[in-house]
Amino acid sequence: MEAPGKLRMTTQRQVIMEELQSVKSHPTAGELCQMVRRRLPRISLGTVYRNLDILSRAGFIQKLDVAGQEMRFDGNTMNHYHLRCLECGRVFDVEMDLLDEVEERLARESGFEVLGHRLEFVGRCEACQGRAGSH
Amino acid sequence: MEAPGKLRMTTQRQVIMEELQSVKSHPTAGELCQMVRRRLPRISLGTVYRNLDILSRAGFIQKLDVAGQEMRFDGNTMNHYHLRCLECGRVFDVEMDLLDEVEERLARESGFEVLGHRLEFVGRCEACQGRAGSH
């Protein structure tokens, strides 16, 4: 989260934010670009990336940085946890109280200045458990 | 972790594993390639990538996938947590008991099949706190 500087509210930026906040999935930049193109057919992927970067720096949205894979974006800026399905790659929100006490504990027991934490589960979503699933 | 299949122990594979396990840092493939080149100057980056992939599938090492950044590798295969310093980008091991009970809780309360979790802290390491650090 950075000092905002001057931000102009362009149509593109507005629509990107609206589309992202209208879904509970965690789209990639490419997916979001497709969604936005239904309303702004000429928007470029570069613009989507630039705006996602600006909006996340300003704290309006969240970059998920899901381990290793393609970057995903989340319209919900409150810290919350995710589960990534190993089979279909989708990312789901997890309902669980935040483990803020572990931050304090770590700060106390180590010399680190702890500014946040990210907890991510991996597993299989219900849909993928349903499908045969060799596993 | 996958069924091993046939694995030949080549010099390259041996040295890659030794070098990785000899450090407590979490080198990227490129960094590790440099380290290995001190002993095997003609090894290629592609070989390093291929072996890191094979070794991690076989469970001998761990891919870290530290959020967003370049992939890092860890010779320690036991699950453990990390702190990433926002200032210098280094990744440190965190000594903390595993939160395995949250996996069980999530599995119970949601429909997910939970296979693992990854906890990552962000903050500032001691060295970077020392340096003036505007914050």
Add this chain to the structure above:
DNA sequence: GTTGGTGCAAACGGTTTGCATTTAC
């Protein structure tokens, strides 16, 4: 001798960037 591994270089794919043009303010 067979088959998996290596080195090399090219390809890949997600992300960033340079630039001329457009647009919010």
Add this chain to the structure above:
DNA sequence: GTAAATGCAAACCGTTTGCACCAAC
């Protein structure tokens, strides 16, 4: 009017892959 934002395309960079040669077993 001016500075920020856009669209486009090229560049970037970490990673993967195809292939001819090599080496472990």
